[in-house]
Amino acid sequence: MNNIRLLEEKINYQFHDRSLLENAVTHSSYMKECNREGQSNERLEFLGDAFFDAIIGEALYKMFPRKEEGFLSRTRATLVCEKSLAKVALALCIGDHLLLGHGEERSGGRQRESILADTMEAIFGAVYLDGGFEAAKQVVLALFEQAIDDARHGKYVVTDYKTALQEKLQSQGITDIKYELLQESGPDHDKTFLVQLSVEGKPQATGQGKSKKQAEQCAAEAMMEREMNVF
Amino acid sequence: MNNIRLLEEKINYQFHDRSLLENAVTHSSYMKECNREGQSNERLEFLGDAFFDAIIGEALYKMFPRKEEGFLSRTRATLVCEKSLAKVALALCIGDHLLLGHGEERSGGRQRESILADTMEAIFGAVYLDGGFEAAKQVVLALFEQAIDDARHGKYVVTDYKTALQEKLQSQGITDIKYELLQESGPDHDKTFLVQLSVEGKPQATGQGKSKKQAEQCAAEAMMEREMNVF
Numbered sequence: 520m521n522n523i524r525l526l527e528e529k530i531n532y533q534f535h536d537r538s539l540l541e542n543a544v545t546h547s548s549y550m551k552e553c554n555r556e557g558q559s560n561e562r563l564e565f566l567g568d569a570f571f572d573a574i575i576g577e578a579l580y581k582m583f584p585r586k587e588e589g590f591l592s593r594t595r596a597t598l599v600c601e602k603s604l605a606k607v608a609l610a611l612c613i614g615d616h617l618l619l620g621h622g623e624e625r626s627g628g629r630q631r632e633s634i635l636a637d638t639m640e641a642i643f644g645a646v647y648l649d650g651g652f653e654a655a656k657q658v659v660l661a662l663f664e665q666a667i668d669d670a671r672h673g674k675y676v677v678t679d680y681k682t683a684l685q686e687k688l689q690s691q692g693i694t695d696i697k698y699e700l701l702q703e704s705g706p707d708h709d710k711t712f713l714v715q716l717s718v719e720g721k722p723q724a725t726g727q728g729k730s731k732k733q734a735e736q737c738a739a740e741a742m743m744e745r746e747m748n749v750f
Numbered sequence: 751m752n753n754i755r756l757l758e759e760k761i762n763y764q765f766h767d768r769s770l771l772e773n774a775v776t777h778s779s780y781m782k783e784c785n786r787e788g789q790s791n792e793r794l795e796f797l798g799d800a801f802f803d804a805i806i807g808e809a810l811y812k813m814f815p816r817k818e819e820g821f822l823s824r825t826r827a828t829l830v831c832e833k834s835l836a837k838v839a840l841a842l843c844i845g846d847h848l849l850l851g852h853g854e855e856r857s858g859g860r861q862r863e864s865i866l867a868d869t870m871e872a873i874f875g876a877v878y879l880d881g882g883f884e885a886a887k888q889v890v891l892a893l894f895e896q897a898i899d900d901a902r903h904g905k906y907v908v909t910d911y912k913t914a915l916q917e918k919l920q921s922q923g924i925t926d927i928k929y930e931l932l933q934e935s936g937p938d939h940d941k942t943f944l945v946q947l948s949v950e951g952k953p954q955a956t957g958q959g960k961s962k963k964q965a966e967q968c969a970a971e972a973m974m975e976r977e978m979n980v981f
Contacts, residue, residue, distance in 0.1 A: 561819035562811060569807045573800035577878075580797045588792035647808075652883040719952065 522616055529611045530642060532658050534649050539563075543641040544613075546634060548620030560641035567644025570652070574659045575599055578667050589744060594670050598663065604636035607662050613638055680739035687743070688718065695719045698735045714738050753847055760842045761873060763889050765880050770794075774872040775844070777865060779851030791872035798875025801883070805890045806830055809898050820975060825901050829894065835867035838893050844869055911970035918974070919949065926950045929966045945969050 523540055527533050534540050547559035575598050579591050597603065608614070614629035617638060628634050639662075647655040660667070685696060695718065702713040712731050716724045716738035724745070726737030754771055758764050765771050778790035806829050810822050828834065839845070845860035848869060859865050870893075878886040891898070916927060926949065933944040945965035947955045955976070957968030 562817075562822065565819045565822050566807055566811045569800065569804035573804045576797055576800040580793060586793075588796045591793065591796050721950070 526611075526613075526616045530646070530658050531661060532646055532650065532654060534645070536649055539645040539649050540642065541618075543567075543645040544616045544638060545618045546620070546623060546628065546638070548623035548628065549618040552620035552622070560638060563641035563644035563648075564637045565644070566647065567640040567642065567655075570647050570655050571640055571643050571659060572599055574656050575663065575667070577656075578660060578663075579670065582667070582671055593743070598666055598670060601632055601636040603663075603666055604639045605632035607666070608635035608639045611662075613642075680736050680743055684739040684743050687746075693718060698738065700731060700734075701725065716742055718742075757842075757844075757847045761877070761889050762892060763877055763881065763885060765876070767880055770876040770880050771873065772849075774798075774876040775847045775869060776849045777851070777854060777859065777869070779854035779859065780849040783851035783853065791869060794872035794875035794879075795868045796875070797878065798871040798873065798886075801878050801886050802871055802874050802890060803830055805887050806894065806898070808887075809891060809894075810901065813898070813902055824974070829897055829901060832863055832867040834894075834897055835870045836863035838897070839866035839870045842893075844873075911967050911974055915970040915974050918977075924949060929969065931962060931965075932956065947973055949973075 523537050526540060526544070527537075542558065543560050543563050545558075545560050547561060550557065550559045572595065575595055576591070579594055579598075583591065583594075609630075613635055617629055617634070619628045619634075623634075643655055643659055646658050681698075688694070688696060697717045697720075699715045699717065700712060701715050703710055704713075705711045710729070712728055712734040714726050714728075714731065714734035714737075715722055716726065716735070724738045724741035726734045726739070726741060728734035728737050754768050757771060757775070758768075773789065774791050774794050776789075776791050778792060781788065781790045803826065806826055807822070810825055810829075814822065814825075840861075844866055848860055848865070850859045850865075854865075874886055874890055877889050912929075919925070919927060928948045930946045930948065931943060932946050934941055935944070936942045941960070943959055943962050943965040945957050945959075945962065945968075946953055947957065947966070947969035955969045955972035957965045957970070957972060959965035959968050
């Protein structure tokens, strides 16, 4: 069985136009090095990325009929992230199907999470173009069945915003995160704390709570909510 | 004709389940003040937002078969932004259909761009749930026909990244943007300039070019590309 047919089996979708799937596994490094006519998978990734978000969003919307928008956004952000996509790609050995440039090949591109994740999104884009929305939805939901099921059982529910924020920022090389008590008010048995969160010396958010810890969590949550919608 | 039927006429879609459209025009301030059971339009907005992105993304993908992913992303970002959604909402007088709390009403909520834009996305989510993907696509593409046509004629092509970045940052209250020449290299007739862009004293991106101006544009473009994908 050739490479593309095997990939079709893995994603359980048969293309009318296989050149779309070939395009989806073509990394830009391959096009550049080989000086080939045509396009890498970046445009398909652009297309597939948005459909992936929409399909996962709908699954969560229906799975959690009583949850608020903030919960849905946070849960989706975890499900659609590079790590989550790369995990699915690794399980399918997507690396074996990639067309890569030699430089990228030598530096371990076949195992690189960013390349694997982008390729998955490009594959979703290709399925959409070939078979329409319902076909793409079926492929995405089948491949993410386990991840969606984990979400159903609360695996991705963020309860500790301070830790979650710290991890996000650390992944961007930012470690200077400070919580400062701005105000304590109310009688001793019913105090309210106001805390300010600063990142690299710049105030980012404030939070209120019945304990310092609660106020800090609240500030971290506020910043995460906002940063998920930047620009 | 009642309010909801008139709105159906405006968006040229007739609901099987009109409660979905009623939900889409229900602002959270209304639910809070009236102490009502049920949900505001925020969950529908979550759903519709992603489908809106996907539908506009596909339109641009097909309209510009030779353009790279970066161009498509930038163009879409302009088309799907709050201002663009609010413009369409204003043309349809969506404000007339909103269920708002009294406080929001008094403070001009019916004309507020953020509320109008969110409501449009919620309407797209409602159409998707009621009629499926093709119905949502038809509604979105009809309402954004003019905006998409403007994109076709290059209205949204960013050519001046410095200005575009400055506008984005200013809208967030950030005005401290500096470009610093780090290096000049090469012979006089073929110099290369390396420029560093800092925002509020923090280095954000570098850019290279055959002139200082070109290097600055390149740095601004790099930061914009990155910021469009933050978190």
